[in-house]
Amino acid sequence: MKGLSYQNGVLFFGSKYIGWASVKNNKPVSEVLPFNSASMLKIALNVFKAMPAWYKTIFFIWAAAVLVPPVFHSYEVTAFPELPFYTFIYFLLGTHFIFPKQLKMFHGAEHKVFSFKGVKKRRNIYRIKKANITNRYCSTNIVVMYFLTVLIFTPFFYLWYSIEQAAAIVSYSAVVFVPILHRIIQRKKMSIFRKPILGVSYAVQRRITCSHPERIHLLTAVEAYRALAEKEFPYLLKEKPKKKKEEKKMAIIDITVVPVGTESTSMSEDVAEIQKVLEMHSEKIDFQLTSMSTIVEGDLKDLFPIVQELHEIPFNRGAKRVTTNIRLDDRRDTGHESMKGKVNSVENKMN
Incomplete structure (x- = not known):
């Protein structure tokens, strides 16, 4: 099971279904979607729609700066400055560091639901609130690893290439290799590499990408989790018999x-x-x-x-x-x- 937070709710992904809960009229409303392309498109549109106006404005301006100039350059019109496409990757991943307030709270709620070891239910909401706000498998880990890779290896490649070429080679390569590296360091034998990276990531999670959630954010995360679990992982909602x-x-x-x-x-x-x-x-x-x-x-x-x-x-x-x-x-x-x-x-x- 994997989680995703956005400006108005939380999603949990299984292999066959998606548990989705969002806030409507100050109450969490949940639903279950099949895990397919139509559901992913619906979610993507809703997530983007929920983002604040400043984010959408920057998104379209940056996308235009990346995509429009090459079109004009092909017609020998050079009045439009061109940004390399890899800078758009920087923008998309870099928004982790400027999450809106509500998104930070939903992100924190998602992490606390994952961290809580008991049954995820409303009755345990105060115990869930005390759970750890960091997550070993959070996407923040990948974002931190990506930018560390760019900062460390770009100067190395600059020995043989121009700075633009070096940045492009490292930036595009990191998109492929960082997720693979992230999976590798999760293994027990890789703790010597995992601990320093997670140390940086946990600091970012606590201070930048997550905020301590309020009750409505926790309830929304619990409803999303239960919506998926009831459909695909019902054993996760059963109390363990006491010895x-x-x-x-x-x-x-x-x-x-x-x-x-x-x-x-x-x-x-x-x-x-x-x-x-x-x-x-x-x-x-x-x-x-x-x-x-x-x-x-x-x-x-x-x-x-x-x-x-x-x-x-x-x-x-x-x-x-x-x-x-x-x-x-x-x-x-x-x-x-x-x-x-x-x-x-x-x-x-x-x-």
Whole structure:
């Protein structure tokens, strides 16, 4: 699976399908396309259309400077200056260093989805946000290697050719050989060459080509990933079964946090913040929101610090007094029965 980010979304490519998610009306919308030339043309047009006006202006001016003069020169009209075609390659690859703000954020979101080792889903969005923003297989690696190749080898060829000829030979040759070299250095035995190149590339990714994404960018990347995975890689969306030796005695608490003396009777904003905090601890606990309270399941040593954290939420939002009610169910006379298990037990007796 490979990824691609652009100004308004993220794409993930498999061998047969493409998962595509973009932002429409401030919400991520995903679709799956077959991997064929028609889909690639559709994507290319949408990606180019989404680019800012300044990029498209420079693109057409530079393309004209490369393509138009030779036509006029063939008719012996020399009033138009000519740029070598390899400079257009510089422009296309060099835009990595001047990515627009939104593209940087989508690029960062794409990388974080790749870096996150768990199941890519909305519930894990806060854990995905903490994942590494660099990617060992990112196209930035190739861009960095390309320009390093041009800078290092052009002076070498200048010993035998003019500077224009040397630049052309190296620039065109690098288009072919750099992607091949990039694949070679990914092998384990090539770490001595890979590490310094990735060191430069990671620095560029962190400071130039990527930005830390907001929630909408992460959700869009997750939706694109899941759209492709559901069609071509469904095993990637399945939770790994927990080993028996990791099972612990779990307790269940029912918690209600109520700010006292506030001007509003609504508590939805506080409840929403509670859910966000619980999502941040989703690796340790399970939780379920109900209309009257929130039920949390986990190890006691994890639950009590989390309760204290939830108790502080209204204070952080300006409340002067907070009442927190807790009911604790900690059963140790039999095997652990989860929240869902308790509900299923009652439903079975009703049948």
